[in-house]
Amino acid sequence: MNILKFVPILDTLKSYDKKDFKFDLVAALTVAVVALPQTMAYAMIAGVHPAYGLYAGIVLTIVASSFGSSHQLATGPTNAISLLIAAYMVPFAGQDNFFANLFLLTFLVGAIQFLMGVLRLGSLVNYVSHAVIVGFTAGAGIIIAMGQLNNLMGIKLPKGHLSSIDKVIICLQNIDKLNYVAFGLGIFTIAVIVICKKINKNLPGALLGVIFSVVLVMTLNLEKYGVKIVGQIPQAIPPLSQPNFSPKAIADLSAGALVIAIIGLVEAVSISKAIAAKTLQKIDPNQEFIGQGLANMVGGFFSCIAGSGSFTRSAITYQNGGRTRLAGVLVGVIMLLVLIFFAPYAKYIPNASLAGVIMVVAYSMIDKKALVKVLKTNRNDAAVLLVTMLTTIFAPELEQAIYAGVALSLILYLKDSGVAGVKTLAPVRVSDGRFVEQTINGENPSISIFQLEGNLYFGSASDLEKKLSDNYSDAKVFLIRFKGISVIDITALEVIESFINRAQSDGKRVMLSGVSPKIYRMLEKMHIIDHVGSNNVFMEEDEVFATSGKVLDEASSFVRNIGYSTQERTVRA
Template sequence: MTVWWNRVNRESLRADVLAGLSGTIILVPQAVAYATIAGLPPEYGLYTAIVPVILAALFGSSWHLVSGPTAALSIVLFATLSPLADPGSAHYVTLAMTLTFLVGILQLAMGLARLGSLVNFISHSVVIGFTAGAGILIAVSQFKNFLGLSIPSKAGFIETLQGVFQNLGDLNPFSVAVGTVTLLAGILTRRYVPQIPFMIAAMLVGSLFAAALTALFGTAASVATVTAIPRSLPPISHPDFSMDTIRQLSTIALAVAMLSLTEALSIARAVALKSGQRIDGNQEFVGQGLANFFGSFFSGYVSSGSFTRSGINYTAGARTPLAAVFSSLFLVLTLLVFAPLVSYLPIASMAALLFMVAYSLIDTHHIKAIAKTSRTESAVLWVTLFATLFLDLEFAIYVGVLLSLIFYIRRTAQPNIRSGMPAPGDDTYHFVPADGKPECPQLKIAFVDGSLYFGAVDHVQQTLQSIDAEQPTQKHVLILASGINFVDVAGAHMFAEEAKRRRAMGGGLYFHRLKAPVVQDLAKGGQLEEIGEENLFEMRQNVMDRLYAKLDPTICRNCPHRVFRQCHGYLPNGEAREESPSEAPTRISA
């Protein structure tokens, strides 16, 4: 709080009040819609946008992040809790509050333990794939409401689609008409009148159209409406602290906690890029943790950062987190005065609004970009998306993270090893890629780009040993080691064994620009003594003069390549080279 408190003045308060009012206008239909997705009574969406929003704003680090109910978390809540209790029932609500409590505890603990970097293990591709899958699930789950069909809420993705197709003959044409008009109103408003909140415009048009149909055709044209919202402040709620319930929800809670933190931090950083603010990930963990922990006692379900409301908050000119606080206070006023009006909203209109929410979750721009740039990231994205559709949602996140880690480990386990050569010129002491040019038949020069840990040892060892099969006379190996950041015990042992093996062959293993911390670790483990400190070369040392003297002059005498500058004047034993026209080098280089 002290980080931004000095920014508060009369001008900032005015800007924050106006930004908060703008956020409240868009919040009401969103909160009701998200609660519907979550399988909770609509008022719980509004409750989640009061206490959790205030706490996340005051104790987080972002000036503009607005928390509250979100589409992705709402679908996760419904998908994970609906098999355990009937959506909307008292037991279901208790489970939702308990899950929120556990999520808050986990987030708070991670924030206090300064584990803010953990969200980096959930890659961008996982988030894109998961949210796209969640968008599809939201759209499919609303088909029955849009068409006026009766399909069990607990039905999964495939079962819901089957139920829709099997019951198409029973669709309600008036429900379809209301939903279609609402959808068109929302799309047209968003496209042609963007200054008007499209969700509110669509909601008003849909409600008025439904009322007109009832006036023209009587009760036969009436469509189901949203349950009335009680005109009251968030009631005190009581999570279930029994060990059976906590055990049942603990696995779900970890996945939901990570997803919630990923959402919040991603949005906070995105807005911070525009505002020039620095985000403290650990502080955001604490803010989100407090929001969910205390929110569970004030009828709030799992909350996180909202991209839409945070974007509106920034665009509307918010200066400090007080804008989110004012938004919540305005929502309290709205809840006490205008709550009964929500009962006039047709469920078909709500389904149309959720179709638009679902569409916004499918980030086609980034999906196409990922497909063009990386096959592995594309695989992560699509596996996560399909796991979201066909597996339990919390496991979809685990699947995506696990696959990302597998690809990462695979990349690090195979460091890039490429041939090198001395840079051209008489006074140069560095090396460049060989790019397919002839190599010395006695000395292999190789860049190793990657750290040597237990997972990479086998790949590097096989590559070094394969030199013997490809060119038996290359008994000397110079490793260009500037790309090796660390070497663990397994890597150090491998280098020591390779050095002994090379010496036994009559050659040697040498290193150029091996980093000081790596050299220190080799010395501590005793491997430096086996490698030989004299075989380590630093930057700007004349490596080739030293190594050329170790080569076999007999092989050099008849070598047609003359790869090194030293090759042209004398043999490794110091003997002057006598050339005949037939012995002229095929390539002259450094």
């Protein structure tokens, strides 16, 4: 086996062009500047100390970039994944083994992703539709903003688990307790981010907003005004951790780990493909699964929360010239150096300032263009998007939104695919002797054609039976054309067999045309060939309409002979 295939970073280093290093380094520095406040903010969304977000930003980024498929995908804590982590860790809040279970969740997410990659299940992400992701992301953005309102306003919440809606209600009820200093810092941070974006999209507005806030806290001693700060961050490399591998903990967290794993993979692969469309890189979803899986598995032993591909940081990598996966490795290294040498200053970061960063992130999660496109383009997708978004906001368990969205997508798909493609036509001979076919409009032709199209399976068998029955007529010949069939199963064939039996019992002739060798074998095994007679079966041919011409000539001849026989009986009578 070629090890370079399974460890992509080795292949990158083997063929690395030194000219690419300056582009990778500039991209890495830019991403690291954005990642520092983001990863801490996402850790807060997950309900843990910001340090665990920094650890994940270091470890997950390095491992995923080394083993993943995409050159530009930036892995680490993300908003949607952090929100899911918070939801699944609620039952363990306040317990002594909380962090051991948190790191177990990270490991289980990685193990599931890695296993899916090894089993080459990359195509499974296609079953989570774009409408589900857009709806879930928009709903998650709203929930995240609602959940940070108390930090932005500096309002203390009662202990215990509270939903985002509960937090908003409590904040509104205690609006008189608003901490104007904390609120001012949060609004100031938001303003810095927005202004930086207006000036230059590449300016690290989030980092600048946080730095300015830290300076204000330190110089003006804002803690005495009730401004809460992040507190001490360990000045060290990500510490080793021991996940709780007890059978009970594994059983309790497996369902949540599966949901996080799938959402994480959908995020990672969709981001990778979007960037690859511009860079023309060929993405291997299974290798990406392996890279994401290894990152989270390793992260479980280095005090990391689970993560995935980041929309924001991946886009920054691409926009700032990142050319190889080494850029992602460098991001992790730069963040590690910052953690070692500048951690003492990070403790002064005000929670309100991070809440401001999160508010901007939450707003950016709502893809307005995608929402409008989905809502205007397809009614089914619009329904899926709205149901997913509303369920994300109001359902007691966050994964229910994904289940609801996927289930509705499948139901609507099955509803549409349950319609059998059947056209009822009649042949008309034109002046040059050729046959043309036209839709039957109230006429009662002597030859009736049933043109079957698309997929005919058990789900559409009922509709097929209804259409064949509704269009049963006094025609002398029924021609069933299989030319447009791509898939057919035994249930649909039984419906066709029942129709043939009815027609033959009424003394009508049934002919089959456009029959492929595969369908012929199925018809033969069902004994349908014996019922209609092999002389009434016309195989598909390479020449377009060749089969139809032959069978229509035969059917017309049969109808004329019936007419002559009827006239002879009348004369004799």
